[in-house]
Amino acid sequence: MFGFSFRQRKPSSAQTAKERLQILLAHERSSGGTSPDFLPLLQRDILEVVRRHMEIDGDAVDIKLERSDDLSSLEINIELPNASPVKARPAS
């Protein structure tokens, strides 16, 4: 109730809010408001390259993005055909 010295162990929800905004806005501003719009193109290119070597379905590529303050990761899963559960998992 009184003072803030008791509450400093766990970040307050206001602190959480500020940090979430800082991370998000840093990304949105740096990309000039056009953040992950390149991803559909990236996906198209990946599909095209893989298709040069094997037959895959348009559904077979799955792209996931995870942003945090110091690092963002892009995870690309490509399901290979022939019912074999082989998965390529390059992440950068």
Next chain:
Amino acid sequence: MSKVIVVTSGKGGVGKTTSSAAIGAGLAMRGHKTAVIDFDVGLRNLDMIMGCERRVVFDFINVIQGDAKLKQALIKDRRLENLYVLPTSQTRDKDALTKEGVKKVLDELREEFDYIVCDSPAGIERGAHLAMYYADEAVVVTNPEVSSVRDSDRVLGLLNSKTALAEKGDGSAVKAQLLLTRFDQTRSANGDMMSVEDVLEILAIPLLGIIPESTSVLKASNEGTPVSLDEKSPAGKAYIDAVGRLVGEQIEMRVNPGDQRRGFFQRLLGRTA
């Protein structure tokens, strides 16, 4: 059978996105497979309220334009098994939404989900129109305040005329229910705020729930957690009850007293203020 529910209000800032997130989470908590869609193209915010803003890859517009598959754009909630978010685009404008595109996405979602919650943008233009167009039911979010009630009335008129169900012309209609948010029982009892009955008398639609003004709502949005996951908070409880009614249960309407954490003196002051 799947249901498309639009959360709409006309006026901005009354709690549409908060309510969409809370209702979506509430439905998922009951075991219904639920998707919540952000229709506010260019001003994406549902992702922040639901805490998945860092995981957005593809969006609703990418799916409409065929740049991504629906299952790639749907973000699975990390807390609730049955909850998914379909974020909108932050960079396009509302003209990217088309009737055909929205229909295609909703039809595909209907095959897999029990409930599809459409978070409408404020206003009555394209985004808001398309959010309600294919709805089976509507949750009209209203504050007990003159401009909000007026705008809700306008939106009710649109629900009765400018939706796919209304246009069928066979007497079908979108089932609209009122969700009264930011309600303060003390101020209402003092006559400083319209009562629930006042608002119901004016809008004349069934009442889905009364969400008390509560600090837990801001806290939930700060943390990116749907407020219905805060089951101890007055607002969380009120949303859980409202979701029960939404799925057809008979739950007694409780006017929740709002925050119970207020001290004795604060309450005393609140009464006399």
